Amino acid sequence: MRATARVYWRLLVAGFRRQSAYRLAALGGLVANLTFGLLKVAILFATVRAAGGTLHGYTTESMSTYVWLSQGMLGSVNLTGRTDLALRVKDGQVAVDFLRPVDLQAATLATESGMALFALLPRGLPSVLLGAVTIGIAMPTAPVFYLLGTVSLLLGIVISAATVYLVAVLGFWLIETRGVQILYMVASGFLSGLYVPIALFPQWLRIAAAATPFPSIMMYPIDVLSGFGGAGRAAALVLAQVAWLGVVAAAGHALTRAGRRRLEVQGG
């Protein structure tokens, strides 16, 4: 048990280290991030003001918080649906991965989460800081939100990796996962609350979003970290995330086993 934990820890660290080589890329991403953030702020502030200063619980301060936290998280969650694993499943190299003594899903999630965690340093934190400096953000004072927030952030990262993993694993059955990947990209960006906070959606759309794991990836961590809706709501959101992680991970596990069997039946 200890030995396996160590292996996954190593994978996490390796994923972490892999990203550090791309410093220039990180800077480029930061500039892009900042620009989109400023544009989002512009249109969303105008919306809040046009609604008289508060909109579904948002003020301009809390809207700024939403914008910068969402931009900060962008580099750590996968909203494109594309993964290296999908390519490996497509060209069959995944067979090699199955030979290794680590579970494919756990190893993939560990590596991806490591890379995502690392991205928080050059992209996540600077985005939030720059936003705080240029526009100003309102962060909560009570420590409970930071505690829950860290958990929520981590959960969001892992759920993102796990959901995108499902897309990749479908490649065992579908010759071309392009369609699924495109659908994922379209749905995840919109329903995770990247461009507009989910609270602003009309009722029916809000309900539809809640029926998918996408809000757990970004919207819930943002709400928890910013203390939106209070401590009770924050706790409820974290629980929802845990539930979604369970569902998505279980689905991934089942599909991996089925996929592995299918690969073995078909032959190397």
Place this chain on the structure above:
Amino acid sequence: MSAIDQGPIIETDGLTREFRVRDGRRRRLLTAVDGLTVRVEPGAAVGYIGANGAGKSTTIKMLTGILVPTAGSVRTCGLRPVPDRRRLARQVGVVFGQRSQLWWDLPVRESFRILAAIHALTRAEEADRTAGLVEQLELGGFLSVPVRQLSLGQRMRAEVAAALLHSPRLVILDEPTIGLDVLSKQRLREFLISERRLHGTTLLLTTHDMGDVERLCDRILVIDHGRLAYDGDLQGLSRTVGAQRVLVVDLAAPAPDLTGLDGAVHLSSEAGGLRQRLAFDAEQTTALKVLAAVSAEAEVLDLAVEEPDIEDVVRRIYAETR
């Protein structure tokens, strides 16, 4: 024929190219090509050899107008490569061994069609030239296969055909036989020789393969650390370098080191003297004589002859000219 046709195909004078590279924290100046002065007449076949990083690719890039020289001058086919790049491109064909110039996901035939349009060949010229090249390089079997699905040997032949489609006066080949099997190498060499004989095409070939050099080139340029270390023919090269071939003998039983043999220098022994390597100067003696000398001392079960390795040759030349 215009005046340009009669001048040298390649003429460089003090050609130099420096790069600013980041070495960890510091920045230093790397001189990739240093004062290269060379003149190549039309119809020649020149081998351009040197260790990796010696400056071969950089020279080619300056010859074709990709890089601007830092100092010195260069003229290819009588034109200045950078300002007259497009005119020059009509007269030069280049084959990069490692990088493809064909359209990766399109069938080979499609690439030829596109190149024919690019080089403004008439329909008759295109048909004639394509048919000729397809036949000589035996491309018929895979004309409709996408380039990315070809084997290395097939791809190289297609690349050579593509480079020659517009009948250029100068063909530059950058490591064309790398990774090819013996038969493919043979075919390619024969094709280049016949092309040169029929059309007077000038060849400039960079290679690590001494076999290429021996069979294709009548002149050799050796570049080392950016500087021209040797300019002459193959015999001169061997002479200058004391190019040593190596005879590797497998003996019936372990024997003491065969030092002191006439005309051969003992290099090393393996397995307690069961396999021994002997270097000999190809100008002074022959493999057969060395073998005879060895047989006089010990029973030989098997043998192999190794050609001088390019890096070794280059190192020696550089040592000679210092």
Place this chain on the structure above:
Amino acid sequence: MASTRALRRPPAGLRARLRPYRVVLASRARSQRAYRTSFAMDLGGSGLIGLVELAEVWVLFSNVTVLGGMGFRQILLVFGMADLAFSMADLSFGHLDSLPDYLRAGTLDAFYLRPQPLLLQLITSDVSLRRLARAAVGGAALGIGLAVSGAPWGPRTAALLVIGVASGYATFAGLFVWAAGLQFFLLDGAEMTNAFVYGGRYAATQPAPVWSRPLKLVFGFFFPMAFTAYLPAVTMLGLPGSAWLPAWLGWCAPVAAVWSWAMGLLCWRWGVRHYQGGGG
């Protein structure tokens, strides 16, 4: 023995000179359509993305009635013009953002060995047909917007429409060239150009009055996104101008296109010079 081979001359006549570009583009278009299902999926995906972007704007307007002086019906016009122009520009110039891949693999050199201008080769090296779906979404939004926004029917509107969309297309195209030129310097930092290319697209669908002053400078004038859709729409609808952006500015959309291309070509020359070392 040298053959009496005529020295190759460049082709005479416009048709002959355009032939190589036509052949490559036709080839690329053919190969995209050849894989029917993949192409259909790409088309569908592209259209979906356009719809989702429209949905995001719509969500905002389900909460308020006026943003930046415009209601949803007017914003439809802006969105339609911007997205149509951008999608068409992306279709013809979008693949320029694979330049970093060429640089990394060293395959840019292959373009130098052909007797054609480098930039023109790159521009005509591909065409992303799937963007047609998104252009269709933009076009549909534009059509509906024209009908419901209260734009007066007539030659003035028609002229502004044509000028707006054509200039928008040219402005966005210039951005792609601008970004490509910068890639020679940015290398791994290539993502930085997304800030003004895709950020620019995003900005183009927004009503400029919502922008802070620095944003107005950047996306109003430097990367002239406001000129691609918002300003022509304002002029078309007869709306009052706002701070720094008078109502007649929509007629100046072509100026924005010229500026965008001037900057783009300048950066391209800088970039190429940097790549080759020394003066051209």
